Amino acid sequence: MILVIGATAHFGRQTVEALAGAGRQVRALSREPERAGLPEGVEVVRGDLTDPVSLGPALDGVTELFLVLPHGLDARPLLDRAGEAGVRQIVFLSSGAVVDGADRQPDVIAAYHAGVEQEIRAMGVDWTFLRLFFPAINSLAWAMQLQGGDTVRGPHAAAAASVVHERDVAEAAAAVLGATGHSGRVYELTGPQSLTQTEQLDLLGRALDRELRFEEVPQETVRQQLSRFMDADFVAALLDLMVATTGKPAPVNDTVEHLTGHPPRPYAQWAADHAADFH
Numbered sequence: 070m071i072l073v074i075g076a077t078a079h080f081g082r083q084t085v086e087a088l089a090g091a092g093r094q095v096r097a098l099s100r101e102p103e104r105a106g107l108p109e110g111v112e113v114v115r116g117d118l119t120d121p122v123s124l125g126p127a128l129d130g131v132t133e134l135f136l137v138l139p140h141g142l143d144a145r146p147l148l149d150r151a152g153e154a155g156v157r158q159i160v161f162l163s164s165g166a167v168v169d170g171a172d173r174q175p176d177v178i179a180a181y182h183a184g185v186e187q188e189i190r191a192m193g194v195d196w197t198f199l200r201l202f203f204p205a206i207n208s209l210a211w212a213m214q215l216q217g218g219d220t221v222r223g224p225h226a227a228a229a230a231s232v233v234h235e236r237d238v239a240e241a242a243a244a245v246l247g248a249t250g251h252s253g254r255v256y257e258l259t260g261p262q263s264l265t266q267t268e269q270l271d272l273l274g275r276a277l278d279r280e281l282r283f284e285e286v287p288q289e290t291v292r293q294q295l296s297r298f299m300d301a302d303f304v305a306a307l308l309d310l311m312v313a314t315t316g317k318p319a320p321v322n323d324t325v326e327h328l329t330g331h332p333p334r335p336y337a338q339w340a341a342d343h344a345a346d347f348h
């Protein structure tokens with residue numbers, strides 16, 4: 070039995086759907102199973118990662134775990150319970166910001182994911198880490214602005230990313246879960262091409278049949294705005310990543326194709342799939 074954590078959000082939901090569609094035995098964890106809206110036949114079990122006792126029923130009989138964690142959440146209680154329950158394989162959705170072998174990770178995003186990776190490595194289970202930089206879902210941050218007009222105001226228009234569709238991430242996870250040959254492997258997942266934010270917005274505009282415009286806002290203005298409701302170190306990490314990716318194309322690799330058997334979906338496909346989110 071495969072247990073998916075984070076099963077009601079972007080990556081986990083698509084992974085549950087991919088596994089269920091392939092006829093695999095999959096269970097989803099949610100704090101509110103009645104609102105999960107997962108496909109019929111998927112077992113949804115109530116549990117809260119901050120309440121370890123609640124995880125017992127979800128982990129019963131589980132041999133593989135797909136782990137998508139909300140940023141900063143302490144994974145220790147879950148990992149302890151998973152070890153006790155006899156989980157043999159953990160696939161963790163990690164971050165491309167992690168620097169292997171560094172004494173000190175470059176930012177809080179990298180540090181958090183590196184810490185969870187280390188905890189999983191120490192468990193003695195089969196582990197595989199899927200690392201991402203910028204998933205295409207990050208464009209959903211533009212939705213509110215685009216529901217009110219055709220301009221996106223944000224920092225670093227020229228920041229580039231090889232944005233990856235969440236369905237490709239899910240299919241890669243589904244291919245690794247329960248399979249042999251992936252233990253101890255770190256896979257960096259990318260989309261098929263490097264795109265700046267301006268280029269992404271242009272492709273999104275074509276999918277929406279609208280002419281969209283990116284208006285550059287100084288980084289400090291954005292830092293102040295975001296820090297009102299997000300952790301300041303997390304905001305700093307996001308902005309630093311954008312600076313680091315400005316003016317040079319993001320790496321593209323064939324890992325998605327290697328794992329799933331098909332090329333990664335282009336951003337234009339993602340935009341078409343998500344057009345309704347921007348109206």
Ligand SMILES: NC(=O)c1ccc[n+]([C@@H]2O[C@H](COP(=O)([O-])OP(=O)(O)OC[C@H]3O[C@@H](n4cnc5c(N)ncnc54)[C@H](OP(=O)(O)O)[C@@H]3O)[C@@H](O)[C@H]2O)c1
Nearest residue numbers: 075076077078079080099100117118119138139140163201
């Ligand atoms: N966005 C990026 O740039 C990026 C890049 C690299 C990696 N990632 C990875 O992707 C993650 C985000 O994935 P996402 O957007 O799909 O999910 P998300 O929106 O960050 O998290 C929401 C999911 O977590 C579950 N959840 C939250 N708190 C929980 C708790 N206390 N107990 C049990 N479940 C809980 C929710 O389930 P219920 O509400 O149903 O309980 C929901 O399924 C990041 O944290 C990071 O690890 C993101």
